[in-house]
Amino acid sequence: MIRKTFTLxxxxxxxxxxxxxxxxxxxxxDDCEAYSGGNYTDENHxxxxxxxxxxxxxxxNDQGGEFIETGSRKISGNQSFGLYAxxxxxxxxxxxxxxxxxxxxxxxxxxxxxxxxTGNGMSAGFVICNTGxxxxxxxxxxxxxxxxxxxxxxxxxxxGTLKTVTLGGGNFxxxxxxxxxxxxxxxxxxxxxxxxxxxxxxxxxxSDIMSGTLSGTSGSGILSIGFGNGVxxxxxxxxxxxxxxxxxxxxxxxxELVSFTASVRTEGVLLQWETASESNNSHFxxxxxxxxxxxxxxxxxxxxxxxxxNTQYHLLDPSPQPGPNYYRLRQVDFDGTxxxxxxxxxxxxxxxxxxxxxxxxxxxIGIRIADQDEAMPSIAELMDVNGRVHxxxxxxxxxxxxxxxxxxxxxxxxxxxxxxxxxxxxxVKF
Numbered sequence: 008m009i010r011k012t013f014t015l016x017x018x019x020x021x022x023x024x025x026x027x028x029x030x031x032x033x034x035x036x037d038d039c040e041a042y043s044g045g046n047y048t049d050e051n052h053x054x055x056x057x058x059x060x061x062x063x064x065x066x067x068n069d070q071g072g073e074f075i076e077t078g079s080r081k082i083s084g085n086q087s088f089g090l091y092a093x094x095x096x097x098x099x100x101x102x103x104x105x106x107x108x109x110x111x112x113x114x115x116x117x118x119x120x121x122x123x124x125t126g127n128g129m130s131a132g133f134v135i136c137n138t139g140x141x142x143x144x145x146x147x148x149x150x151x152x153x154x155x156x157x158x159x160x161x162x163x164x165x166x167g168t169l170k171t172v173t174l175g176g177g178n179f180x181x182x183x184x185x186x187x188x189x190x191x192x193x194x195x196x197x198x199x200x201x202x203x204x205x206x207x208x209x210x211x212x213x214s215d216i217m218s219g220t221l222s223g224t225s226g227s228g229i230l231s232i233g234f235g236n237g238v239x240x241x242x243x244x245x246x247x248x249x250x251x252x253x254x255x256x257x258x259x260x261x262x263e264l265v266s267f268t269a270s271v272r273t274e275g276v277l278l279q280w281e282t283a284s285e286s287n288n289s290h291f292x293x294x295x296x297x298x299x300x301x302x303x304x305x306x307x308x309x310x311x312x313x314x315x316x317n318t319q320y321h322l323l324d325p326s327p328q329p330g331p332n333y334y335r336l337r338q339v340d341f342d343g344t345x346x347x348x349x350x351x352x353x354x355x356x357x358x359x360x361x362x363x364x365x366x367x368x369x370x371x372i373g374i375r376i377a378d379q380d381e382a383m384p385s386i387a388e389l390m391d392v393n394g395r396v397h398x399x400x401x402x403x404x405x406x407x408x409x410x411x412x413x414x415x416x417x418x419x420x421x422x423x424x425x426x427x428x429x430x431x432x433x434x435v436k437f
Contacts, residue, residue, distance in 0.1 A: 398412060
């Protein structure tokens with residue numbers, strides 16, 4: 008269901024990465040064709056790297072063993088060879104340093120294949136770090152972003168918590184044996200922002216573009232990458248391939264959403280956000296949810312195409328529901344590509360039209376309406392935390408209602424004649 012009623016406070020523009028006037032330049036690459044097998048640390052192939060891949064501990068005490076089994080494996084029958092992980096033992100990881108720190112706008116892309124299916128609950132991982140491999144003890148020392156892909160979906164870890172990534176409207180599929188193209192854009196020295204998408208090249212399905220802020224020391228850049236296999240005793244036939252790093256990618260993914268907040272106002276919930284620039288922005292939508300599964304559109308706003316200016320948006324949701332209300336932004340490019348922002352939440356208790364008195368209360372409680380010319384609501388209900396109604400009455404102006412209930416904490420719910428909830432407030436009976 009689409010909620011069409013909304014109030015636009017300012018019609019400005021959304022997102023993205025600041026378009027670059029500099030030409031796209033390749034800074035590192037490894038097509039993984041030349042590895043002969045045995046041990047990656049003996050072979051330094053590709054360009055833009057300061058040395059070969061090095062084995063690193065995937066966990067606290069797990070060195071991971073050799074990432075390669077016997078020879079380099081093909082990612083598919085008609086594809087190139089790639090980095091192969093034998094998984095008969097425990098998790099494995101390799102890391103590799105770049106020749107110099109990646110600062111400014113860059114894209115890292117690579118392909119991956121594995122045999123994991125839905126329900127395996129295991130993932131192939133990728134990290135970018137601000138330390139060189141020579142100073143690392145584990146593959147994620149100095150970690151600024153972790154991405155994972157498995158038969159159960161996509162994952163990211165950038166601020167101390169592991170998050171499930173929103174898939175492309177349910178159309179993106181994670182299937183064992185499929186080939187995935189991972190594209191990660193980041194600006195590690197200007198805003199520490201990033202965005203990524205994953206394309207299932209086998210099923211021709213694309214994930215939503217997800218964005219965020221890199222963790223770790225702000226502005227510290229990226230000095231190394233790592234590829235890992237967190238599976239213990241499970242043969243997933245994990246292969247990484249076609250590693251390419253470019254500076255100033257020609258078509259950067261949407262990133263650099265400066266802020267996105269939700270706050271309670273008398274008239275509803277005010278959504279505010281600021282962006283650094285726009286690139287090919289058709290429009291964006293504000294979406295809301297009560298359960299983080301089902302989303303409704305609060306409103307759609309026309310984009311401004313391409314601009315280098317910082318812009319701000321304000322959008323009012325006049326119809327929030329009592330309790331937690333979750334919000335996110337969906338930005339859509341002219342070619343139909345879309346991405347979702349991080350989710351913000353606000354707890355809505357009412358719009359300030361009603362005053363409950365006294366609170367705490369003993370035997371009786373009343374409702375006072377702020378606008379004396381406005382009609383009183385139709386129903387008032389006193390509920391416990393489990394939703395059980397202990398008292399229901401038709402409120403009268405400036406009158407008290409005797410309530411038979413045990414001492415404790417309750418919710419007072421005020422509704423109109425159509426059952427629409429107007430106010431929800433915690434009250435205490437002594």
